[in-house]
Amino acid sequence: MAAEAQDFDLKAYLAERRGAVDAALADYLPEEPASPYASVVQAMRYSLFAGGKRVRPILCLAAAEAVLNDPAEAAARVMPFACAIECIHTYSLIHDDLPAMDNDDLRRGKPTSHKVFGEALAILAGDGLLTLAFRLATGLKHYRHVPAEVALAAAGELAEAAGIHGMIGGQVVDIESEGKGGTLSHLRRLHELKTGALIAVSVRGGALLAGAAAAEQAALAAYGENVGLVFQVADDILDVIGQADLMGKNVGGDARKHKLTYPGLVGLEESRRQAEGLLSAALAAIEPFGPAARPLREIAAYVVQRTS
Numbered sequence: 365m366a367a368e369a370q371d372f373d374l375k376a377y378l379a380e381r382r383g384a385v386d387a388a389l390a391d392y393l394p395e396e397p398a399s400p401y402a403s404v405v406q407a408m409r410y411s412l413f414a415g416g417k418r419v420r421p422i423l424c425l426a427a428a429e430a431v432l433n434d435p436a437e438a439a440a441r442v443m444p445f446a447c448a449i450e451c452i453h454t455y456s457l458i459h460d461d462l463p464a465m466d467n468d469d470l471r472r473g474k475p476t477s478h479k480v481f482g483e484a485l486a487i488l489a490g491d492g493l494l495t496l497a498f499r500l501a502t503g504l505k506h507y508r509h510v511p512a513e514v515a516l517a518a519a520g521e522l523a524e525a526a527g528i529h530g531m532i533g534g535q536v537v538d539i540e541s542e543g544k545g546g547t548l549s550h551l552r553r554l555h556e557l558k559t560g561a562l563i564a565v566s567v568r569g570g571a572l573l574a575g576a577a578a579a580e581q582a583a584l585a586a587y588g589e590n591v592g593l594v595f596q597v598a599d600d601i602l603d604v605i606g607q608a609d610l611m612g613k614n615v616g617g618d619a620r621k622h623k624l625t626y627p628g629l630v631g632l633e634e635s636r637r638q639a640e641g642l643l644s645a646a647l648a649a650i651e652p653f654g655p656a657a658r659p660l661r662e663i664a665a666y667v668v669q670r671t672s
């Protein structure tokens with residue numbers, strides 16, 4: 365364990381994986397300056413390359429690495445799926461920032477899509493990213509060493525997590541809960557759907573595409589669910605204590621909009637306690653993986669401790 369503690373540099377790991385994801389995304393969505401629809405490609409690329417942390421695709425890669433213990437093979441198997449998730453995540457941010465939703469001016473430290481390109485193009489850029497995601501997740505020519513039925517199963521899980529039984533459902537519950545209050549179990553469900561589902565499927569999809577055995581899949585699914593929820597609890601906490609310059613967006617918005625949040629419901633200290641509990645559960649789930657799951661362990665801790 366002591367040797368393990370010395371030989372892993374999370375910052376370098378995240379930077380390297382982020383670079384690989386960025387390169388793959390640039391490959392999957394090249395500029396098309398001569399096309400009649402160049403503007404929407406530009407808007408898609410504007411948000412996709414605005415400096416996101418790439419937490420979801422990196423979790424997908426790390427889950428596959430935990431199964432295969434071979435980073436190059438893991439990337440070859442899951443990169444299209446990992447990028448599909450980032451496309452869906454980016455589309456959700458673009459649409460969430462629209463005047464009809466959160467009406468935000470700043471995202472990832474830059475003016476939001478509708479501020480730069482106008483509302484119509486921002487909506488279409490989101491739609492374009494969502495559609496591209498399923499082109500990637502089902503585009504067998506992009507995958508290496510993945511049987512078609514496994515890629516299809518992963519794409520189905522992605523649709524489930526991004527749709528009404530996941531992220532979209534959560535967004536609806538969120539909007540309809542505004543200003544109404546609610547119980548902790550209601551809020552937990554909201555967070556699991558709106559934020560947790562996409563994070564959980566990043567891990568589950570990575571495991572599936574890497575050919576994980578049933579027990580490995582179950583362990584990684586439990587890890588993903590706990591990390592997915594704790595990510596949003598940490599985000600709720602950051603909206604109270606975070607710094608706008610580090611976050612790249614305006615903070616304090618949850619309270620202003622009377623949103624249901626962990627700190628709003630149970631206070632900061634109890635929110636932190638709950639976050640620690642979720643982190644412990646995530647770490648316990650992946651204990652059997654040993655050193656191959658070191659990145660997953662470090663990422664989970666980073667999700668709780670992050671400042672942006």
Ligand code: GRG
Nearest residue numbers: 416417419456457459460472531535558559599
């Ligand atoms: C489909 C409109 C629509 C919404 C779905 C996910 C979502 C609901 C809206 C996005 C806005 C939001 C506050 C989501 C909660 C998840 C979250 C904390 C997003 C920010 O994710 P990070 O920190 O962002 O990974 P970067 O910029 O690093 O990718």
